[in-house]
Amino acid sequence: MQTGLRSKLLDAFSKAEGEYLSGQKISEYLGCSRTAVWKHIEELRKEGYELDAVRRIGYRITKKPDKISSNEIQLGLTTSFMGRHIHFEEEVTSTQKIAHNLASEGAEEGTIVVSEQQSSGRxxxxxxxxSPKHTGIWMSLILRPQIPLSQTPQLTLLAAVAIVQAIEEVTTLKPDIKWPNDILVNGKKLVGILTELQAEADRVHSVIIGMGINVNHDQDHFPTDLQDIATSIAIEAGEKADRAELIQQILLKFEVLYNLYLSKGFKPIKLLWESYAISLNKTVVARTLHGSLTGKAIGINEDGVLLLETESGNIEKIYSADIEVKS
Amino acid sequence: MQTGLRSKLLDAFSKAEGEYLSGQKISEYLGCSRTAVWKHIEELRKEGYELDAVRRIGYRITKKPDKISSNEIQLGLTTSFMGRHIHFEEEVTSTQKIAHNLASEGAEEGTIVVSEQQSSGRxxxxxxxxSPKHTGIWMSLILRPQIPLSQTPQLTLLAAVAIVQAIEEVTTLKPDIKWPNDILVNGKKLVGILTELQAEADRVHSVIIGMGINVNHDQDHFPTDLQDIATSIAIEAGEKADRAELIQQILLKFEVLYNLYLSKGFKPIKLLWESYAISLNKTVVARTLHGSLTGKAIGINEDGVLLLETESGNIEKIYSADIEVKS
Incomplete structure (x- = not known):
């Protein structure tokens, strides 16, 4: 099937919201014969879709395949700009790298790069x-906010909130956020976020937010050295999740939070972030490029910088560090 | 001649600092016959070098060709790391673009990209x-400072000071700096600086400083719409300048200032910058993305941000703007 037609057909099913679509309606919508419609439906089945076909009534999709592609993401996506341009490749070196190239070439805000597998995920x-095949969400999102360079760390925190909200929507899990960019369940890493930017000294051109989400990994999927520190939604929730649906939810939550951020600033995001943060009011070790610092994580400031109260009572600003939560 | 041998030969002349080098010494240094040395010398002459040859004494270079290449930049360069890796191409789309790619691939600090011509200089x-052919300096410099994102504008100001000092060293001109990134002579634009960065939200990977310097342009070289606002060293000083020498001086001044910056911070750079700044204590119009603001430019702060005193006496911070100097 031509990509354009398939995409149109999936779009029609999406708009029908689970109701049956008659063969006649589909043939009119696609501008092709009833026989051609039947062939298109068969091709969708081959791709892993499950469809109900009821004589004289029509077709409806009952199950999407457990794979990700532009179609699966598009089908049912309700955002206005997040994920409206999808760059999908079955395998890539890294979605960040491709997103950087697309951003340089002028890709629109909300463009996403998604892949089933990364050979050198970062x-x-x-x-x-x-980033093994068919198990996770390896995605990069291109934003073009007009914000000072110093505020870009706020977008890492915003992304963390969006992802946690989406996971809560799609699964039974209640993940925690560990400053600055990890999402944990039961103390193990479920999600990593990488925020990068292209900028002039006084102007952000694009912010590229990479997300690595362990979704349907079995315990055995992880290399030995990761088994104690990493986990997946399937392991923690006891059942697999629909990755395309999770992507859609992330895009939706992200769009809502991002619009809020652009209109009201970081303050409402900060409050949400704090409600999910595991490290607050605990003793943490912050390992920075310039050495280690132990103290109580008392919060983040308006820029998204971590505030650490040391034993001597000083408040230290932590711009960049690995955090270990002690108690 | 092989590039490696030519480069070694030019290096030998550079080290001789204008003294004669005997054919015997050269043949030992290059590991080739006296006849081969003679051929290499002839090839240098074909490339535009002028050489004195004195029987029984040897050779010395009296004039380098009016073109730029790795050799011309290397010959006489006294820096320790700035410009020690030179990426030269006769024509490029933009040196910034190439520098971005090299930086992504891990190019060392101090690497420069230089070209005789840019088809889409930015x-x-x-x-x-x-950026027309054989007239200017179109160069990008890769830095890897460990500084917060918010401090990158300081490097634009540092670059401006280095370029002004180099121009003063090589020519009779006394250029002025206009915040943030222009260098003027008699109110016309001689140099533009473009500072870009590759970064994570909390960490600079590389800062790429692009420089466009109008050196040997005649008035006719400029398109009509630029003739009133742009100028060149040749037009203002009444004689052409040696572009390779100017590049060497820029790299040298830059290295000194950059080392000072890394060890002592922005303060000493700020003092130097202010001594060259044309816009200070004058009424200026600052055109920003959010509108125009008129006021007296009273200085820059420790981050390199312009401070504008408005009529009402408020001090406004200008992070990004085009500046027009009124009086």
Missing amino acids: GRLSRVWY | GRLSRVWY
């Missing part, structure tokens, strides 16, 4: 992010 | 920078 500080 | 805010 985390913060050029660390490796393990 | 200035601030994606404006076009006119």
Whole structure:
């Protein structure tokens, strides 16, 4: 099937919201014969869709395949601009890298890059992010906010809130956020966020937010050295999640929060973030480029910077660090 | 001649500092015959070098060709890391673009990208920078400072000071700096600086400083719409300048200032910058993305942000704007 037609057909099913669509209606909508409609339906089945077909009534989609593609993300997406341009590739080096290139070439705000597999997925500080096939969400989102450079860390926190809200919507889990960019369940890492930017000294061109989400990994999927520190939604919730639906929810929550952020500033995001933050009011060790610092994490400031109260009572600002929660 | 041998030969002449080098010494240094040395010398002459050859004494370079290449920049360069890796291409789309790619691939601090011509040279805010062949310096410099994102504008100011000092060293001109990134002579634009960065939200990966310097343009070289606002060293000083020498001086001044900046912070750079700044204590109009503001430019703060005193006596911080100096 041509990509355009398939996309149109899925769009029609999406708009029908689970109701049956008659073969006649579909043939008119696509501008093709009833026989051609039947062939298109068969092709969707081959791709892993399950469809009810009721004589004289029509068709409806009952189950989408457990894979991600532009179609699966598009089908049922209710955002106005987030994820409206989807760049999907079955396998990539890293979605961040592709998103950087697209951003340089002028990609619109809300454009996403999604892949089923990354051969060199990256985390913060050029660390490796393990990204095996068909199990996770490896996605990069392009934003073009007119904000000072110093405010970009706020978008990492906003992204964390959006992802936690989406996970809560789609699963039974209640994840925690660990400053600045990790989402944990039972103390193990479920999600990592990498915020990068392209900018002039006084002007942000684009912010590229990468998300790595462990969704349907079995325990065995993780390499030995990650098994004690990483987990997945499937492991923690006891059942697999629909990755396309989770992406849609992330895009939706992100759009709502981002619009709020652009109109009201960081304050409402900060309050939400704090309600999910695991490290607050606990003793933490902050490992920075310039050494380690132990203290009580008393909050974040208006820029998203972590505030640490040391034993001597000083309040230290932590701009960039790895955080270990002690108690 | 192989690039490696030519580069070694030029390096030998550079180290001789204008003294004669005997054919024997050169043949030992290059590991080739006296006849081969003679051929190499002839090839240098074909490339535009002028050499004195004195029987039984040897050779010395008396004049370098009026073109830029890795060799011309390398010959006589006295920096320790600035410009020690030179990426030269005769024609490019934009040196910034190439520098971004090199930086992504891990290019070392101090790497420069230089070209004789840019087909799509860029200035601030994606404006076009006119970059015709064999007349200017179109160069991008890769830095990797460990500074907060908010301090990157300081490097634009540092670059401006380095370029002014270099121009004063090589020519008779006394240029002025107009905040944030222009260098003027007699009120016309001689130099533009474009500072861009690649960064994570809490960490600078690289700062890429692009410089467009109008050196040997005649008045006729400029398009009509630029003739009233742009100028060149040749027009203002009445004689052409050696572009390779100017690049060497820029790299040298930059290295000194950058080392000072990394060890002592922005304060000493700020004092130097203020001594060259044309807009200070004058009434200026600042055109920002959010509208225009008129006031007296009373200085810059520790971050390099322009401070404007409005009629009502308020001090406004200008992070990003085009500045017009009124009086």
